[in-house]
């Protein structure tokens with residue numbers, strides 16, 4: 183018997199927000215090519231028009247949107263992002279290296295429908311420089327977490343984690359590279375399970 187696949191019309195429409203290279207976004211887009219993936223990428227949006235990830239997505243035919251926040255109130259900038267997401271019919275948002283804090287107002291308008299990937303084993307090391315802090319603390323392992331976005335920075339429920347051993351001689355960069363490879367597996371898998379749940 184043929185395996186059941188998720189019909190195109192029943193797939194959730196995902197918006198992805200990025201600020202830079204977008205390797206996690208690329209992993210999400212590539213995973214969306216599988217017939218049984220429960221989401222389709224409806225929009226990749228960035229606060230940086232020059233973000234490498236935007237060009238990568240556009241080359242693959244994924245709709246893109248860029249809006250710099252420069253020179254405008256945060257509320258106006260977010261209103262433009264929000265409108266682009268809604269125009270694209272987005273139902274859930276994945277943050278993938280989006281380096282801007284979302285306002286409480288934006289989070290509340292998308293309550294429970296935004297996820298993020300953070301490069302630490304939350305609740306440890308919220309915020310920046312996670313790998314350096316894990317090495318400095320003498321931790322045996324580091325990793326990444328996919329979590330629901332709330333008003334608290336890196337504070338929402340954790341949906342999934344990947345763990346990576348910290349090796350003797352690791353630098354923040356060498357550790358980050360191994361964690362990133364795990365992120366690319368973790369994010370599509372966790373997002374799919376969450377959307378199906």
Ligand code: GRF
Nearest residue numbers: 203204205206279299300301
């Ligand atoms: C990743 O390490 C992710 O965990 C963090 O920002 C980085 C983004 O990398 N939130 P990329 O743009 O997805 O390559």
